[in-house]
Amino acid sequence: METIQNISQYKDFNHHTVITIGTFDGVHLGHRKILERLINSAKKSGLKSTVLTFFPHPRMVLQKDVDIKLLNTIEEKKQILETLGLDYLIIHPFTKEFSRLSATDFVRDLLVNGLKAKKIIIGYDHRFGRNRNANIQDLIAFGNALDFEVEEIPAQEIDDVSVSSTKIRNALLEGDVETANNYLSYAYTLSGTIKKGKGLGKEFGFPTANLHIPESYKLIPKTGAYVVRSNIEGKSFYGMMNIGFNPTVDGTEKSIEVNFFDFDGDLYDKKLQVEILHRIRDEHKFNSIDELKAQLKKDKAFSLDLISK
Known part of the structure; x- marks a missing residue:
């Protein structure tokens, strides 16, 4: 796995990518289902499996949420993802300026022109662009115009990811290490x-x-x-x-x-x-x-x- 600190530093123009986007905090069992789908899809299509994540966490920047608690430091997350067989981990800096990018600029300039996306695997409830005003239907429309495929992760899988993250955090705060470790799988x-x-x-x-x-x-x-x-x-x-x-x-x-x-x-x-x-x-x-x-x-x-x- 190659780790890249900014989308602009992605230089593998010989290969196109299949991408999923998210914070993946904990890289727990729910996340691993999505990542397994990503990696398998990349292998079948001859693409490079790519995770796009952001740091700092958007809430730290937009809401000044100093009390936010995450399951992984960015280094811990990198170590865990390294074991899964990904081709690329892109950790893009999240800033106020970045948050103001329009949906068009984000998809066209960063995902398609920057990361050479041919397929994007994303949750049904994913929102992006300035003020998070674009949704998966907009992404599908972009895909038709810019020649990439969108695969929707169904509600049940996304809900499982959300529930798992919440349960892990609550379990650790209650001292229930066994439950947390079971959901994490480590x-x-x-x-x-x-x-x-x-x-x-x-x-x-x-x-x-x-x-x-x-x-x-x-x-x-x-x-x-x-x-x-x-x-x-x-x-x-x-x-x-x-x-x-x-x-x-x-x-x-x-x-x-x-x-x-x-x-x-x-x-x-x-x-x-x-x-x-x-x-x-x-x-x-x-x-x-x-x-x-x-x-x-x-x-x-x-x-x-x-x-x-």
């Missing part, structure tokens, strides 16, 4: 850089790696303790992670801390992806450090038992 992931913390975990006998996630739009699951896994230098390590405020030691800032089992290396300033496998419990304020230590030992035993199964 373990929900947090990606960031390990930063120095207060070192309290080491004092308790549970040294932690403090994960800093720079993307404020990334959805963080409900506070609590979780069983996790990471790939470090080509090897899988399991551990337990706490998302929360460390109330027992009067913590005031939310943190994400991972205690890896059987790992004794230096992770500071290194990038790390953490897969969330299971939720252990809520975060609690314990009456003493000794009570906290005792609970951490129980959490570790629970985690190891789960991992062994």
Whole structure:
């Protein structure tokens, strides 16, 4: 898969494309049905399978929605799409100027002249162009005039995608990792850089790696303790992670801390992806450090038992 940061940088003029357009947040099971249709159609037609997505998310730009929470960072989305067999991922910058493009300019100049579209697979409810005033019937009319085919994704499939995204977000905010992971078809992931913390975990006998996630739009699951896994230098390590405020030691800032089992290396300033496998419990304020230590030992035993199964 080749990733291109702007439609204008697409240079493969030897091949035409079949395109689908969307945010594909989570790249979950519902999305994968659409992407599988895209890839199969491209192979049958001798076209290049192409996903056109936008970043930042349109709501961040048009509505100044600083509270929007997404399931994937743009890098995580790229990694997942890479595994599916796409030819091209186009991440076009979404700006206010771009949002003012007319439907004609968008279809003619960007999709047809820019990306060499011969087929567009799109949802029945897709809207585009300035003020989102064009719909799939307009797109079909453009197709007749500009020589490309439009394949409509039926309402049921689009509704499944919408429901899945909502269910995944709600499940993670409720701490229901199993439901979220089932809809995603992979373990929900947090990606960031390990930063120095207060070192309290080491004092308790549970040294932690403090994960800093720079993307404020990334959805963080409900506070609590979780069983996790990471790939470090080509090897899988399991551990337990706490998302929360460390109330027992009067913590005031939310943190994400991972205690890896059987790992004794230096992770500071290194990038790390953490897969969330299971939720252990809520975060609690314990009456003493000794009570906290005792609970951490129980959490570790629970985690190891789960991992062994």
